[in-house]
Amino acid sequence: MDISPILDPLNDAQREAVTAPAGHVLVLAGAGSGKTRVLVHRIAWLIQVERVSPFGILAVTFTNKAAREMRGRIEELLGVPARGMWVGTFHGLAHRLLRAHWQEAGLPETFQIIDSDDQLRLVKRVLRQLELDEARFPPKQLQWFINGRKDEGLRPQHVEHYDDPFIKTQIRVYVAYDELCQRLGLVDFAEILLRAHELWLKYPRVLAHYQQRFGHILVDEFQDTNSIQYAWLRLLAGQTGRVFAVGDDDQSIYGWRGARIENIQRFSEDFPGTQLVRLEQNYRSTGTILAAANALIAHNAGRMGKNLWTEGEDGEPIELYNAYNEYEEAQYVIERIEQFTETGQTRSEIAILYRSNAQSRVFEEQLMQRAIPYRVYGGLRFFERAEIKDALGYLRLASNRADDASFERIVNQPPRGIGERTLGAVREQARALDISLWESARRIVAEQALNARAVNALKGFIELIETAAESILELDLHEQAEAMIQASGLIEHFKKEKGERGQARIENLEELVNAARVFQPPEEAEEDLTEGEPDPLTAFLAHAALEAGEGQADAWEDCVQLMTLHSAKGLEFPVVFMAGLEEGLFPHQMSIDEPGRLEEERRLCYVGMTRARQRLHVSYAERRRLHGQDNYAIPSRFLRELPQGLLQEVRPQPTYGGLGGAAAPATASGLYADEAADAELALGSRVQHPKFGEGVVLNYEGNGPHARVQVNFQEAGPKWLVVAYANLAPV
Numbered sequence: 001m002d003i004s005p006i007l008d009p010l011n012d013a014q015r016e017a018v019t020a021p022a023g024h025v026l027v028l029a030g031a032g033s034g035k036t037r038v039l040v041h042r043i044a045w046l047i048q049v050e051r052v053s054p055f056g057i058l059a060v061t062f063t064n065k066a067a068r069e070m071r072g073r074i075e076e077l078l079g080v081p082a083r084g085m086w087v088g089t090f091h092g093l094a095h096r097l098l099r100a101h102w103q104e105a106g107l108p109e110t111f112q113i114i115d116s117d118d119q120l121r122l123v124k125r126v127l128r129q130l131e132l133d134e135a136r137f138p139p140k141q142l143q144w145f146i147n148g149r150k151d152e153g154l155r156p157q158h159v160e161h162y163d164d165p166f167i168k169t170q171i172r173v174y175v176a177y178d179e180l181c182q183r184l185g186l187v188d189f190a191e192i193l194l195r196a197h198e199l200w201l202k203y204p205r206v207l208a209h210y211q212q213r214f215g216h217i218l219v220d221e222f223q224d225t226n227s228i229q230y231a232w233l234r235l236l237a238g239q240t241g242r243v244f245a246v247g248d249d250d251q252s253i254y255g256w257r258g259a260r261i262e263n264i265q266r267f268s269e270d271f272p273g274t275q276l277v278r279l280e281q282n283y284r285s286t287g288t289i290l291a292a293a294n295a296l297i298a299h300n301a302g303r304m305g306k307n308l309w310t311e312g313e314d315g316e317p318i319e320l321y322n323a324y325n326e327y328e329e330a331q332y333v334i335e336r337i338e339q340f341t342e343t344g345q346t347r348s349e350i351a352i353l354y355r356s357n358a359q360s361r362v363f364e365e366q367l368m369q370r371a372i373p374y375r376v377y378g379g380l381r382f383f384e385r386a387e388i389k390d391a392l393g394y395l396r397l398a399s400n401r402a403d404d405a406s407f408e409r410i411v412n413q414p415p416r417g418i419g420e421r422t423l424g425a426v427r428e429q430a431r432a433l434d435i436s437l438w439e440s441a442r443r444i445v446a447e448q449a450l451n452a453r454a455v456n457a458l459k460g461f462i463e464l465i466e467t468a469a470e471s472i473l474e475l476d477l478h479e480q481a482e483a484m485i486q487a488s489g490l491i492e493h494f495k496k497e498k499g500e501r502g503q504a505r506i507e508n509l510e511e512l513v514n515a516a517r518v519f520q521p522p523e524e525a526e527e528d529l530t531e532g533e534p535d536p537l538t539a540f541l542a543h544a545a546l547e548a549g550e551g552q553a554d555a556w557e558d559c560v561q562l563m564t565l566h567s568a569k570g571l572e573f574p575v576v577f578m579a580g581l582e583e584g585l586f587p588h589q590m591s592i593d594e595p596g597r598l599e600e601e602r603r604l605c606y607v608g609m610t611r612a613r614q615r616l617h618v619s620y621a622e623r624r625r626l627h628g629q630d631n632y633a634i635p636s637r638f639l640r641e642l643p644q645g646l647l648q649e650v651r652p653q654p655t656y657g658g659l660g661g662a663a664a665p666a667t668a669s670g671l672y673a674d675e676a677a678d679a680e681l682a683l684g685s686r687v688q689h690p691k692f693g694e695g696v697v698l699n700y701e702g703n704g705p706h707a708r709v710q711v712n713f714q715e716a717g718p719k720w721l722v723v724a725y726a727n728l729a730p731v
């Protein structure tokens with residue numbers, strides 16, 4: 001038996017973990033220290049050396065993709081398929097149990113899983129059934145309430161109500177919602193875990209079967225387990241199962257979704273005799289990247305404490321780019337990417353990471369313009385997102401009342417009391433008379449063909465669209481988008497959705513307005529003036545539909561990887577760009593006033609930085625449109641927490657505005673020191689511009705490479721120009 005493939009590629013501490021005697025093991029170690037590698041090799045060791053059957057092994061990963069990769073690597077090490085082994089996410093594994101034991105779990109054999117949107121629709125149905133007012137009991141909030149309780153393992157009867165009528169009503173909704181799901185044979189995400197846990201509690205025989213089967217349970221990314229997942233693990237391990245968990249307290253980034261970092265601290269108590277292994281050598285990143293990441297995370301209090309080092313080269317300094325705005329930031333990133341690919345870097349080895357989903361749009365647009373293949377991970381492309389489709393639905397219906405799909409999508413989104421029965425009547429008449437849903441609804445209102453409530457609800461919707469459509473006629477495209485979103489009530493609606501999700505949707509809607517603002521109709525349309533060019537709204541809607549229909553780049557295609565920092569967990573890339581390091585964006589506004597959440601943001605930054613193997617680029621924009629406003633952004637505190645000596649500021653070439661050009665030590669730059677306005681551009685001085693000719697400097701704003709100057713040109717009149725790009729010469 002040759003065990004060298006299993007042990008040779010490991011250092012001493014890693015080997016200690018992989019070969020640990022039977023018992024519980026907790027590997028607590030920093031990013032890139034080989035935790036996932038150790039877990040994979042441990043499984044191979046168990047099978048090949050300890051002669052454990054793959055049937056006796058259950059491994060938990062954080063994503064399905066990670067699960068597939070893990071299985072592949074184990075089989076590669078063993079040289080044979082590891083059939084019978086269970087590898088998956090908590091949700092995937094629990095689901096598998098429910099499929100196998102649907103009867104004991106009290107489910108119909110054909111039960112279906114519902115996503116968050118379906119769940120919301122059911123909650124609304126329950127509210128109608130209980131005759132509760134959505135304004136007083138926002139469905140999103142109830143959804144959040146139900147999921148939160150399920151994540152804690154609490155059924156309605158376990159929820160403490162303190163005699164508070166509000167909580168009591170929420171509990172009533174929870175009860176009715178569960179009954180409805182049960183009747184329809186539907187299971188939501190949180191339910192999967194809770195149901196699987198209850199299955200074991202209720203049927204000790206079933207539990208005993210799995211306890212006997214899975215003598216070895218291995219968990220990656222342990223720091224992000226929530227209460228019910230931890231309870232599930234403890235139950236499965238019982239008295240005999242051995243748990244091998246790997247994690248990093250500095251990478252706990254899902255506290256906002258119920259993950260409990262305390263589970264790491266509790267581990268040794270709950271699993272007696274735990275052997276603790278620490279890994280300190282980092283194999284992923286250059287010395288520079290690691291030193292910067294270590295310095296950043298040192299600003300957090302109450303860490304378990306780790307000391308990560310590397311034998312690797314120091315490598316390149318971290319590139320810092322101070323962009324004028326988010327468009328220019330994207331331009332820098334993409335030009336830099338082109339430079340890398342021209343020198344042979346594979347596109348899929350390059351990642352762009354950002355804090356909030358909405359940031360992807362500007363990158364996507366520019367990547368598309370330059371025909372660079374890209375892929376957005378763990379999220380829909382911008383124009384495919386539900387809230388964007390909602391807002392576009394309003395615009396579509398405003399420009400074409402016969403658009404039935406848009407009618408269906410938004411007639412009761414946000415909810416305005418137009419129920420299934422009313423809609424049924426609208427559809428039926430439309431079918432019978434072969435007219436559009438809109439026309440059908442209009443007739444029902446005119447003829448008062450339904451009860452007063454239904455007629456009023458429909459009438460309200462029709463008036464809303466008519467009024468809004470009329471009022472936006474004379475507006476610019478982005479104002480049209482903005483006005484329509486306002487009129488739709490979508491923002492108010494998403495505000496009720498608790499937590500980051502609702503906030504993200506609102507940010508996306510604001511981003512849609514930005515997209516409309518910078519939208520340029522295709523060239524052909526402009527030339528075709530005589531034929532009557534399509535109005536900007538129609539052109540914009542077509543653009544959005546085409547973009548959404550384009551679909552994602554295929555996985556095998558060599559494409560640039562775009563994702564949020566959250567979905568980058570566990571991954572690594574030779575080249576990483578982290579964009580939008582600005583106060584309010586990252587750290588996120590919602591976390592700034594709460595020390596605990598600020599630390600979670602810092603951990604997220606640590607996760608992002610430690611994804612990079614050879615090159616890390618960080619950037620921020622001096623201005624960014626956020627929440628519909630042009631903001632002067634302040635560079636993120638996280639940038640200041642990085643040792644200056646490890647950063648190198650990239651500055652645009654003043655002569656032509658090419659990017660990634662001249663580099664200067666960060667110390668002299670806009671981030672750390674205010675730069676005096678260029679003396680040659682003093683107010684009142686005369687300058688020459690290659691295109692606009694001669695003029696007088698009227699005004700000056702900003703500082704650093706992106707200072708802007710207003711010049712009154714003799715021929716062209718006053719213009720604002722970016723100094724670094726304008727190529728102005730003193731006269």
Ligand SMILES: Nc1ncnc2c1ncn2[C@@H]1O[C@H](COP(=O)(O)OP(=O)(O)OP(=O)(O)O)[C@@H](O)[C@H]1O
Nearest residue numbers: 009010011030031032033034035036037283284570
């Ligand atoms: N002993 C080793 N020798 C060489 N390379 C190693 C060794 N251990 C790990 N690596 C490599 O280092 C990189 C990081 O390893 P791995 O992804 O397992 O770290 P991790 O601790 O799980 O990181 P994260 O905290 O980000 O999940 C991988 O490319 C891995 O192949």
Ligand SMILES: [Mg+2]
Nearest residue numbers: 035036037570
């Ligand atoms: Mg890992």
